[in-house]
Amino acid sequence: MIDPNPKAVDPVCGMSVQVGSEATSVEYEGNHYYFCSQQCADTFNSEPTKYITA
Secondary structure, eight states: OOOSSOEEEOTTTOOEEEOSTTSEEEEETTEEEEESSHHHHHHHHHSHHHHOOO
């Protein structure tokens, strides 16, 4: 069954984020990352490899 309300974890602060048109997101190296705020997205964009886990 497909989750009608998919969630992601903000890689900067660890907060659970509702995936959708309202969520701030960034595409990096072919992957989408979702954020709780533009501030977390900006932090990620400044140094993405610091926030990506293997």
